[in-house]
Amino acid sequence: MILQKLKGTWIPLVAIGFGLLAGAIIMLLFGYNPIQGYIALWNGAFENPYFTGETIRLMTPYILSGLAVAFAFRSGLLNIGVEGQVFVGWLAAVWVGTAFSLPAFIHLPLAILAAAVAGGLWGFVPGYLKAKYQVHEVIITIMMNYIALYSTNAIIRNVLTDQGERTDYIAESASLKSAWLTELMEFSNIHFGIILAIFSALFYWYFIEKTKYGFELKAVGFNRDASKYAGMSVKRSIIMSMVISGGFAGLAGAMEGLGTFGYMSLQNSFTNIGFDGIAIALLGGNTAIGVILASGLFGVLKNGALNMPTSAGVPHELVDIITALIIFFVAASYMIILFREQIISMYHKLKHKLSNISSKEGK
Amino acid sequence: MSVLQEIIPSAFLFAAPLIFTALGGVLSERSGIINIGLEGLMVMGAFVGIVVNLELAPFMMENFGSTGKLLTPWISILVAAIVSALFASLHAIATVTFRADQVVTGVAINFLALGVGLFLIKQIYGKGQTDMVDAPLNSTDIPLLSDIPFIGPIFFEGTYYTNWLAVILAFVVWYVIFKTPFGLRLRSVGEHPIAADTVGINVNKMRYIAVMLSGFFGGIGGSVFALTFAQNFSHGTISGQGFIALAAVVFGKWHPLGALGAAIFFGVAQSLSVIGSGIPLLENIPSVYLQIAPYVLTILALVGLVGRAESPKALGTPFIKGSR
Numbered sequence: 001m002i003l004q005k006l007k008g009t010w011i012p013l014v015a016i017g018f019g020l021l022a023g024a025i026i027m028l029l030f031g032y033n034p035i036q037g038y039i040a041l042w043n044g045a046f047e048n049p050y051f052t053g054e055t056i057r058l059m060t061p062y063i064l065s066g067l068a069v070a071f072a073f074r075s076g077l078l079n080i081g082v083e084g085q086v087f088v089g090w091l092a093a094v095w096v097g098t099a100f101s102l103p104a105f106i107h108l109p110l111a112i113l114a115a116a117v118a119g120g121l122w123g124f125v126p127g128y129l130k131a132k133y134q135v136h137e138v139i140i141t142i143m144m145n146y147i148a149l150y151s152t153n154a155i156i157r158n159v160l161t162d163q164g165e166r167t168d169y170i171a172e173s174a175s176l177k178s179a180w181l182t183e184l185m186e187f188s189n190i191h192f193g194i195i196l197a198i199f200s201a202l203f204y205w206y207f208i209e210k211t212k213y214g215f216e217l218k219a220v221g222f223n224r225d226a227s228k229y230a231g232m233s234v235k236r237s238i239i240m241s242m243v244i245s246g247g248f249a250g251l252a253g254a255m256e257g258l259g260t261f262g263y264m265s266l267q268n269s270f271t272n273i274g275f276d277g278i279a280i281a282l283l284g285g286n287t288a289i290g291v292i293l294a295s296g297l298f299g300v301l302k303n304g305a306l307n308m309p310t311s312a313g314v315p316h317e318l319v320d321i322i323t324a325l326i327i328f329f330v331a332a333s334y335m336i337i338l339f340r341e342q343i344i345s346m347y348h349k350l351k352h353k354l355s356n357i358s359s360k361e362g363k
Numbered sequence: 364m365s366v367l368q369e370i371i372p373s374a375f376l377f378a379a380p381l382i383f384t385a386l387g388g389v390l391s392e393r394s395g396i397i398n399i400g401l402e403g404l405m406v407m408g409a410f411v412g413i414v415v416n417l418e419l420a421p422f423m424m425e426n427f428g429s430t431g432k433l434l435t436p437w438i439s440i441l442v443a444a445i446v447s448a449l450f451a452s453l454h455a456i457a458t459v460t461f462r463a464d465q466v467v468t469g470v471a472i473n474f475l476a477l478g479v480g481l482f483l484i485k486q487i488y489g490k491g492q493t494d495m496v497d498a499p500l501n502s503t504d505i506p507l508l509s510d511i512p513f514i515g516p517i518f519f520e521g522t523y524y525t526n527w528l529a530v531i532l533a534f535v536v537w538y539v540i541f542k543t544p545f546g547l548r549l550r551s552v553g554e555h556p557i558a559a560d561t562v563g564i565n566v567n568k569m570r571y572i573a574v575m576l577s578g579f580f581g582g583i584g585g586s587v588f589a590l591t592f593a594q595n596f597s598h599g600t601i602s603g604q605g606f607i608a609l610a611a612v613v614f615g616k617w618h619p620l621g622a623l624g625a626a627i628f629f630g631v632a633q634s635l636s637v638i639g640s641g642i643p644l645l646e647n648i649p650s651v652y653l654q655i656a657p658y659v660l661t662i663l664a665l666v667g668l669v670g671r672a673e674s675p676k677a678l679g680t681p682f683i684k685g686s687r
Contacts, residue, residue, distance in 0.1 A: 154651035320478030332463035
């Protein structure tokens with residue numbers, strides 16, 4: 001049992017190792033010092049409370065987008081639409097945050113809830129179309145991303161502002177920031193969203209592992225026909241999976257709107273929070289704890305990377321190459337398994353030869 | 364008439380990179396390999412196309428004068444296509460040889476292309492984006508054809524040779540897929556790899572060829588886009604065109620001519636959203652509706668008109684010799 005669990009964990013770890021190794025080789029090839037490069041990366045993530053705060057701040061939406069992708073993965077769906085769900089969640093949170101003035105204990109939860117509902121609705125569309133018409137969710141979610149991008153921009157420009165570039169700041173009562181935390185982390189952009197993200201991971205774990213719905217979801221993910229035969233509603237599971245997945249993604253948007261920025265500005269392109277979420281879910285093996293750890297890794301890599309140009313002269317894009325390679329190696333885990341088998345068989349051959357030699361010598 | 368003359372050339376210009384890339388997608392998916400990495404292949408094409416153009420143009424112009432300037436973008440496109448084909452072989456190695464999840468590898472390809480492109484741009488030029496190219500693709504009047512009354516001015520005046528190359532290529536790919544032994548093998552590998560293997564077709568080799576061809580075409584698409592629209596390479600040069608091309612593949616039901624039609628449809632929609640405000644009939648519609656129209660229409664088409672799209676049967680599944 002323990003071995004089985006370990007079997008799942010060593011592949012991502014080896015993949016991370018390979019990715020970092022490849023990054024070191026690239027640095028060597030281009031005449032940089034890889035040790036200096038990685039030290040700069042590490043310092044950029046943790047050197048002082050400001051950097052650490054920024055790392056945690058970056059990690060927060062990653063946890064939620066990773067959970068979003070992982071949740072859909074569990075029922076056999078690929079939610080590429082997290083990008084769009086982040087946008088609508090962000091917009092809804094900021095809308096509620098700017099439109100009302102309420103006591104904080106109502107205002108903040110209301111804004112967060114609005115984000116989750118908006119993301120969930122955005123996830124409902126592909127879920128419903130998949131369940132009802134068997135249209136591929138990948139294509140629909142890609143289309144929904146663009147619809148979200150253009151409509152949120154139009155709403156910011158025409159409804160929330162008068163042809164403005166960005167919305168007003170949200171009311172204090174809807175903000176996830178706190179003076180105490182900001183001061184503790186030397187004025188980084190850290191906010192209380194990290195607590196919400198960790199609670200969401202707990203919810204994820206509980207829902208998937210401990211509830212009937214979670215069980216049905218996993219069953220549908222394993223074998224749609226068998227689940228149907230067992231009397232489960234496959235359609236309901238598919239829709240529910242996309243709605244909850246979208247809800248997580250909407251919360252990731254709320255992190256940006258209520259925490260990091262406190263407003264929403266016109267967007268030229270996607271945030272990549274959702275695309276990174278795919279990598280994070282995969283790296284984390286679609287488990288709650290795995291997603292948190294993988295988000296931590298991404299937060300460290302991406303935030304630390306910003307320190308690399310100044311401290312070691314390495315372009316920060318190197319980290320994008322490293323993360324891409326990590327995803328690549330995890331996806332091609334069969335390669336890693338083959339690699340391990342190769343090493344094991346080499347070891348056995350060697351042992352065999354050695355024992356042959358020693359037995360001959362014995363004669 | 365004047366409205367048509369405004370919409371059609373610009374729609375065509377938007378469509379051409381999508382057509383090239385979507386044809387690559389059709390070839391890859393017909394062989395059973397999902398290619399979400401089309402975006403990355405276009406990024407790679409745009410990056411290589413621009414860099415080759417920037418580096419080659421002074422040499423060509425010095426030695427061959429204006430002919431050299433005309434040739435430079437074509438050489439850039441060819442090099443971009445070849446490099447992207449090699450880059451796509453990574454996707455093939457992962458998905459065919461190492462049986463990786465095809466969607467996830469495609470996502471990795473997208474990240475990798477942008478990372479490599481921007482990293483190398485910083486190495487070469489020391490900044491985040493390149494200068495504008497000196498020798499982009501220019502519009503021309505196609506001789507003879509542009510003299511045809513009515514049709515000539517709309518389709519052949521101030522157009523790009525790449526536009527027509529894209530259309531011709533769509534018919535070539537159609538012919539290859541449906542009328543040649545190679546095409547039959549390609550389709551059989553995507554529909555029933557085990558049967559194909561039984562009759563002696565090398566499944567993995569076919570899939571490698573198909574994926575690398577998708578890189579070749581994606582590279583053309585990306586470099587054509589970069590050399591007509593952006594004329595430089597930066598973070599946002601290719602922003603979503605690859606995903607639209609992917610949608611065109613599905614919208615076109617994995618058929619080269621269907622993909623051609625879908626790509627032209629997206630081209631019209633995109634050009635309307637850009638120049639629509641100048642057209643009498645559309646000027647009162649808020650631009651956001653024109654912007655989201657192609658995506659909404661795609662969804663509606665997938666649900667209603669096109670019906671359940673029949674993807675190649677073995678799409679997404681690795682071939683393991685000896686399994687049933």
